[in-house]
Amino acid sequence: MSLPHILLGMLKEPQSGYDLKKAFSNSLQHFWHAELSQIYPTLKRLEKSGLITGRVGETRSGPQRREYRRTGKGRRELLNWLKSGPLTGTERIGYLSQVYFLNELQDNSQVLDYLLKLRHHMDRWLAVLKDAETMWRKADARYPDDLQDSDFYPQLTLSMGLRKVQANLDWCDESIARVRRRKKNKRRSA
Numbered sequence: 477m478s479l480p481h482i483l484l485g486m487l488k489e490p491q492s493g494y495d496l497k498k499a500f501s502n503s504l505q506h507f508w509h510a511e512l513s514q515i516y517p518t519l520k521r522l523e524k525s526g527l528i529t530g531r532v533g534e535t536r537s538g539p540q541r542r543e544y545r546r547t548g549k550g551r552r553e554l555l556n557w558l559k560s561g562p563l564t565g566t567e568r569i570g571y572l573s574q575v576y577f578l579n580e581l582q583d584n585s586q587v588l589d590y591l592l593k594l595r596h597h598m599d600r601w602l603a604v605l606k607d608a609e610t611m612w613r614k615a616d617a618r619y620p621d622d623l624q625d626s627d628f629y630p631q632l633t634l635s636m637g638l639r640k641v642q643a644n645l646d647w648c649d650e651s652i653a654r655v656r657r658r659k660k661n662k663r664r665s666a
């Protein structure tokens with residue numbers, strides 16, 4: 477996936493870098509994370525290449541803010557990206573990298589502690605996604621299948637996020653149970 481292309485998709489209407497960061501935190505958090513330190517340099521590159529334009533926007537109070545908007549060239553780039561087909565490949569999942577090497581701890585109690593912390597994280601993440609779905613359902617009687625196209629496709633990503641995080645939570649529960657069984661079996665055989 478490409479941060480520049482995601483930003484192009486988000487910049488149909490003028491937004492500041494801060495607005496984009498809020499959108500990442502509120503709407504895209506279940507599949508993409510970006511910090512302001514990534515967003516602003518990417519916006520500058522997109523502007524330099526003519527894919528977006530930036531201008532100082534009006535504010536009622538506080539410092540002036542620069543707002544960006546996709547250009548025709550930027551829209552064509554976004555459409556080419558979308559038409560290129562699904563971007564698939566190996567996902568980088570940091571916690572699975574750690575799980576792969578948990579044997580290095582040589583202590584099932586520490587392994588259980590790790591997995592319980594991971595489970596807690598997944599549980600909180602799922603709660604956030606469920607809250608977002610509940611709020612959306614209450615705010616729009618057309619939810620989910622009769623939403624306007626501009627909301628329907630983002631809802632599909634929320635649906636995937638809910639399923640994925642629930643699967644992660646189920647995996648945590650299964651892994652915790654398996655580690656507990658191993659711990660119990662090791663005590664018996666000792």
